[in-house]
Structure formats: structure tokens, C-alpha cells
Amino acid sequence: MPSLERYSRQIVLWRRGEEDQIRLLKSSVAIIGCGALGSCIAELLTRAGVGRIKLIDRDVVDLTNLQRQVLFDEYDAEKLLPKAIAAANKLRAVNSEVEILPIVEDVNPSNVLELIKDVDLVIDATDNLETRFLINDACHKLGKPWIHGAVLRTYGMVMNIIPGETPCLRCLIPNPPPPGSLPTCETAGIMNTIVMIVSSIQATEALKFLMGYDIVKNELIYIDAWNLRLSRLKVRRREKCPLCSEGRYEYLEGRRAYAQALCGRNAVQILPSREIKLNLEELAQRLSRIGKASYNGYILSFDDGRYRLILFPDGRAIIKGTSDVKVAKSVYTRYVGG
Ligand SMILES: [Zn+2]
Structure with a gap:
């Protein structure tokens, strides 16, 4: 076990001190999406000493990403580096003790189970509902906890989902609207500060979970950065949830789109x-x-x-x-x- 000195400022804070830190060092997460939320979360978890971090992203760095995707710079955009690779380069320089695994792939029904089966926690940092519902199915199938996060304009939300214990994403949104009908960061805009707030909440919940502390359950955390409002809304399990009541894996069993x-x-x-x-x-x-x-x-x-x-x-x-x-x-x- 390497020296814990670099983590001393947080070890004083953990209730079980070094024991908690060692737990973190032995833990693993998969971050799906390495854009705005993903790069902030990855940086926080790397600095905090989460032992193994999988970074999964399908895209390359673009100039319009730099306004909010804090791990990337003009060089990455110029070179069109895949986001997972560019992020891994930065994170390894921050903390070489953390095992960073960049994966340049599209997450789809044919690979999602394989990608997440060997981690303790999955973090949603994607930019579309389709992939979130796929994560919802896959995590339910494997009994794997995950943290949903989303941002748009100046607001965002976080929900911790523990299969079999808390409501799932389809308890919250049973039937997602068709793709293309929702506003996106590109059409509706995104303020970089809400990204930091939401990713910090996701990272906080992740660290608490990985060390074995209680996390927020059965609630949707909603934040409006512009008007500085934070609300915690109760979410209940839906009696007719297609996934957790009826056991239908509609997204996992779906065909991947060509x-x-x-x-x-x-x-x-x-x-x-x-x-x-x-x-x-x-x-x-x-x-x-x-x-x-x-x-x-x-x-x-x-x-x-x-x-x-x-x-x-x-x-x-x-x-x-x-x-x-x-x-x-x-x-x-x-x-x-x-
Ligand atoms: Zn459900």
C-alpha cells in the first residue's frame, strides 16, 4: 500500500480515518461519458484516491467542449484526441497511483454489461436519455448501484439508484420521449458552473458510497444554479415500472442502432x-x-x-x-x- 500522506487533508475528515481511505483505494468506478460531468467527476475521484477508474466515451475533443469540460485544452481539440484518452493523460499526471482505464467505445446493449461488471459503482455522465435507460437496465440486471446526473442550461439533477432498494430511473420517467424531442446542451445551452455543482454532488455521493457511508436515497436532488435553489424531491417506486416491477429489460434487449x-x-x-x-x-x-x-x-x-x-x-x-x-x-x- 503506497503512502497515505497525499490524502492527509481528507483522512482527518473521514470518520474511520485511514481505514476509509484504504477502502477508497481498493474501490472502482465506471464513469460513462467523459464530457462536462464526466471530466469533473473523474478529476475529483482521481484526486480523492479511488483506486481504479474506467472512463468510457465515444467522442473526440472539440473546441466547443472547452467552455465546460475542464480536463481538456486547445491541444486536445486541435489533435482531435478521443476524450477518454485526453482525460486519462491529464488524470495520470494528477495521481499516478490511480489506475485509469480509458475506453473509446460507444456504450450499447452489446457491450454495456461487460463494461460495468467489474466495478463497485457506475456513474452516469452521459448526455442522452437513451444511454441512461440502458445503464438503468444493465445496473438492474447486475444489481449494481449507479448515480444518475444531468445538466442543462443553469439547472441539473442527481439521483442515486440502488437496484432492488430504491426507485429506478424508469420509476421517475416511465416512458422517455422520443430522441430528438428534448432540448440538449447544443440547442438550449449550458452554463459551466452548474456542471461543477452537479458533478461535485455526484462525486460526493460516490465517495460516501465507496467508503460505506449512507447516501441520499429515494430522492431526486434538483439544483437551479442561477436562482441558487436546491430541492430534494421524494421519488417512489412506481407500481407498474416496466423494469423494477415488470422485469422488462427493454433497452438491454434492444438492438443497437446501426x-x-x-x-x-x-x-x-x-x-x-x-x-x-x-x-x-x-x-x-x-x-x-x-x-x-x-x-x-x-x-x-x-x-x-x-x-x-x-x-x-x-x-x-x-x-x-x-x-x-x-x-x-x-x-x-x-x-x-x-
Ligand atoms: Zn423502476
Whole structure:
């Protein structure tokens, strides 16, 4: 066990002192989404000494992220680094004793159980309801606690969910509205201060849970940063909850979407129909004859003057410049293949 000196300012605070800190050092979390909430939470948990942190994110750093995603800088955006990789680079410099596991993947029904099965706690730092309902299903299936968090404009919310004990996300929202019908950070805006508040609450609950202290249960914590209001709203288990009463894993059993518009982002994600392994370096050379192509060791970026293609080694792609799935598919087929 390494020296606990670096944690001395918090050890004096924990009720069981070093024993609690050792518990933290032996604990593990998966943070799903490494954007605004994810990067703040990851930094707090890394500094506090959570032993193993999985960072899962499907996207690359973009200039518009820097206003609120505190782990990233202009270099990361310029180099189009995957967020999980850029975050891991920073976090390892902060605390080399923590095991940081960056995973550049889309979380979907085919991989979610594998991704979270070996951690003590899952933290929701995603930006869409679809993935949250998938986490809700997966955590219920594995009996894994998770912390829901969301931010928009100047408000946000947090809810701790312990399968079998507290209400689940579908007790709160039984039938999510169709994708695209909700406001997003891109369409409605986001103030960077609410991100810090919500991520701090999520991280506080996470640390308490990992050390074995009581956490907030059966309540939705709602914060309005602009008007400085915090409310704690009672949430009850829904008698006809599709998940915790009826046991239907509608999201986990759903098919992963082959092509999916990323809401409010003017971008579409394409997943390959089968398992493939691309040689991005070679492809970048080929594509550079017809447009601006580059490979940074992680992803290929290609700009044909109209659309921008971000391609990952497993064949997954994000097509920027359109929200039309058909257009995105044809761009993908044209440059990557069918
Ligand atoms: Zn439920």
C-alpha cells in the first residue's frame, strides 16, 4: 500500500480515518461519458484516491467542449484526441497511483454489461436519455448501484439508484420521449458552473458510497444554479415500472442502432455491421488524395469539404455536418466501404 500522506487533508475528515481511505483505494468506478460531468467527476475521484477508474466515451475533443469540460485544452481539440484518452493523460499526471482505464467505445446493449461488471459503482455522465435507460437496465440486471446526473442550461439533477432498494430511473420517467424531442446542451445551452455543482454532488455521493457511508436515497436532488435553489424531491417506486416491477429489460434487449443521429449535434454515429479492424494509417494515406485526411494514432479525421468523418479503429464513425442518417451512411460507404 503506497503512502497515505497525499490524502492527509481528507483522512482527518473521514470518520474511520485511514481505514476509509484504504477502502477508497481498493474501490472502482465506471464513469460513462467523459464530457462536462464526466471530466469533473473523474478529476475529483482521481484526486480523492479511488483506486481504479474506467472512463468510457465515444467522442473526440472539440473546441466547443472547452467552455465546460475542464480536463481538456486547445491541444486536445486541435489533435482531435478521443476524450477518454485526453482525460486519462491529464488524470495520470494528477495521481499516478490511480489506475485509469480509458475506453473509446460507444456504450450499447452489446457491450454495456461487460463494461460495468467489474466495478463497485457506475456513474452516469452521459448526455442522452437513451444511454441512461440502458445503464438503468444493465445496473438492474447486475444489481449494481449507479448515480444518475444531468445538466442543462443553469439547472441539473442527481439521483442515486440502488437496484432492488430504491426507485429506478424508469420509476421517475416511465416512458422517455422520443430522441430528438428534448432540448440538449447544443440547442438550449449550458452554463459551466452548474456542471461543477452537479458533478461535485455526484462525486460526493460516490465517495460516501465507496467508503460505506449512507447516501441520499429515494430522492431526486434538483439544483437551479442561477436562482441558487436546491430541492430534494421524494421519488417512489412506481407500481407498474416496466423494469423494477415488470422485469422488462427493454433497452438491454434492444438492438443497437446501426446509424444514429446524435441529437442536437448535427452529427450521426455509424456502427459497423460486423466486427472489423481498420488500418487507419493506410486509409488516411489513401483518403488524403481526395481531401484533408490525418491520423493521430487513435482516430482518422477526414474532411471532404462538406462533411467531416471521424473514424475509429473498430470501424465506428461519427459523421459531422449532417443529422440525416441516410446522408451519413452514404458518406461512410463512399469513404470507408459497406
Ligand atoms: Zn423502476
